[in-house]
Amino acid sequence: MAGNKKVRELSFKGAITEALMQEMERDENVFLMGEDLGVFYGGGPFGVTPTEKFLKKFGAERVRDTPISESAFIGAAATAAATGLRPVVELMFVDFFGVCMDQIFNQAAKMRYMFGGQAKVPMVIRTVIGAGFSFAAHHSQSLYSIFAHVPGLKIVIPSTPFDAKGLLVTAIRDDDPVMFFEHKSLYNSVKGPVPEELYTIPFGKAEIRREGTDVTVVATALMVHKALNAARTLEKKGISLEIVDPRTIVPFDKKTILESVKKTSKLVIVDEDYERCGFAAEIAALVAEEGLYYLDAPIKRVATPNVPIPYSPALEKIVIPDEDRIIKAVKQITS
């Protein structure tokens, strides 16, 4: 964890930028690969890799702009990793995974197991999730559950600048393939304290974002912030939410969630991914299997319904979970 040196306010995006930069300075085997990392929008599709700090500093060998060819460069990252490097590749939007899924879930994820433990695949796939920009069906999804379903991938979903930096550093130093999901709404809108020095946050440790007594709310990424807003509203009505942010869903800290549910006896899961067979269902199943007798009300899921993300702002806001839906779910099991 962080020492007590310099701590500044950084944006979520700034924290990711800093983690990448400092890890590239620390370890010459770390390099970036993806589309438009160098100069587009000042460096990276969302400006995560500013030209001055990346392309100009580390050069085109280590800030490697690729053709629009995700199968080739994501598969390439897997073997570059297996032969000694530490690639951090960018899948511009998670929605694009369909064109390269084989390389992710059949090759990178399974290489170690199917070769009997011979391969070590220390690669990170950074990708962008989340709605809120009217980007419609192919640029707005929060598809992390689908990757958690497949053995062999570690799944990281940060919600704060502090976590984004610490978890990304852990991801880069980890010897397994890691999928790192960045919510596009967090990049500029969320700021928070981030130590200047390098630090790591272990995988598989949930963070209690807010302590409470009445209802446990499990949420990831932007949904953590929406749950916190909902908690402030409900507090005025005498309902106390405990908000648990798993931070990584593979590996997964079930202990913290079960302990919280034991305390509150109620569970709401807020998930921007689709509802069916998703992360929220997984948490519900876990609590049903291992914590059923803690509960005194049904488990509630607040997730994106099973429809493609619509374009119109009027429709998009209906499908994406928000404070009102969280409050409604809480009220259903507390009244």
Place this chain on the structure above:
Amino acid sequence: MDLSGAQLIEMYRKMLTIRLFEYEVKDLFAKGKIVGAVHLSIGQEAVPVGVCSALRKGDYIVSNHRGHGHCIAMGVDVKRMMAELFGKETGVCKGKGGSMHLADFSVGMLGASAVVGANMPLAVGAGLSIKMRKTNQVVVTFFGDGASNQGTFHESLNLAAIWDLPVLFVCENNQYAESTPVSKIMRVQNVADRAAAYGVQGVIVDGMDVVAVYDATHIASEKARAGEGPTLIECKTYRYMGHEEGDPWITYRSEEEVEKWKNRDSINRFKKHLIEKGIFTEDKANEIESDVKKLVEDAVKFAEESPWPKPEEALKDVFVSLYY
């Protein structure tokens, strides 16, 4: 290239090892001792041996579902290969990969992928790593004519080309993508013709001539090591067996066609050539054959006597740092 007598004999021995190993596998599969799916490369032996004999120690290959020959040509221990096919603990992948996922990183065999065309991006990654680490190795991807219709083929050739990576794309054109003849699935005549689209040299080689394959590989690997990027080598060859064991190949090709290719058999021709050139004698060839038979028999014995993996192994090796 000038190959020494010892090198030529070694190449012959490896080709014969592939063939006898695979005939044994065919038999064991029929008896139910080897399970799952088995894809034999009998008939194609000149390609892996020609290619791998031209590589240096430390070079890499990535393989596919039809990979027994690639492994033997790279020097993977046949005992541990056979044990892998038996699903035993002593297998190269501890019984977790089987026939379609052989790997032995200790000899540069970076593994076989059983999704057609999927290993080409993986070869590009090894090529990128070689270039960035400045190790002067080369990497070979073996793939079939069928794989050249996958997007990964085109993406990988392009990526290797624009970055001048030391990747040798070796197409084992055995004339059929499973049951579909190559003429039905490409409008161009040759897979090698496609290389031009990516600014890569495409070379066509007689895949039934091990020395021709060796020469083409040697030239391409020298170019790759000099930083001149990838080459696509198309080896025209033929598999005598079906796509997989149990496949009724007579429904999609004729006996006459198979016989025509068998008349050009790479091992018989190479043996004849070596005898004519005085590299070895008929007696020496027979001695090699006995040695190889013994090697394969010993491999089967080793596999049969090896223990099954322990149950807890099923949950190991998913991650380096976690256990589930």
